[in-house]
Amino acid sequence: MVFDFLKGPTGEKTLRTTKNQQRYFEDDSRIQGVYKDALVVYQVEKKQFCLIQLLRVDGVNMDSLSVHEQAGLNEDFGTFLSQNILYEPQITSLNSPITIQPFLDQWEKSVENYRKASNPNEALLQLKASYLVEYQKLQKTMETSKKQHYVTLSEKIVQLSLEGIEIAYESLRDKVRGVRSGLQGFMGKFDCQVTICTIQETRNIFHKYF
Structure with missing residues (x-):
């Protein structure tokens, strides 16, 4: 090198x-x-x-x-x-934003997999989907950070x-x-x-x- x-x-x-x-x-x-x-x-x-x-x-x-x-x-x-x-x-402290995007991706994948499953429970599917919508709203409005x-x-x-x-x-x-x-x-x-x-x-x- x-x-x-x-x-x-x-x-x-x-x-x-x-x-x-x-x-x-x-x-x-x-x-x-x-x-x-x-x-x-x-x-x-x-x-x-x-x-x-x-x-x-x-x-x-x-x-x-x-x-x-x-x-x-x-x-x-x-x-x-x-x-x-x-x-x-030398120690530097910063505020790092917290994101729940990885969690959202997993939840969305879970909903989609359940939707494709044989004979899915429609009520449970709707419940999972409603939670996904609420989590997506939370992601847009949350302003949370952690100390790094x-x-x-x-x-x-x-x-x-x-x-x-x-x-x-x-x-x-x-x-x-x-x-x-x-x-x-x-x-x-x-x-x-x-x-x-x-x-x-x-x-x-x-x-x-x-």
């Missing part, structure tokens, strides 16, 4: 600005490429390249917890931060070579494993999932919020 930025000076990013030279997307974007399951990003403020991965963490509804559980969660979170402070995790948290972990690419990128990747992978394990340790009791984001999801989140 070859990256265009490996051809330039190692001290800082080189921009192609002359009329006779082509301009590329990478010239105007922080995202420079992909290495395995991590993004290669140029940090303008630090003038350095790094690898980045995101962890997606489900939010917890604090209102549904007892005072004791809330205190315990805050204490566990403080412990997690102190144990992982050297990894410099993203933990950004990065590792500086010290040497701009394939070997240097691999070294940074191995270090980043250890960070991700450690932080994910730490989060699962205290978030798991609330049935919260800690997931490593795919490259596409990482790109989307990075473009939208970073």
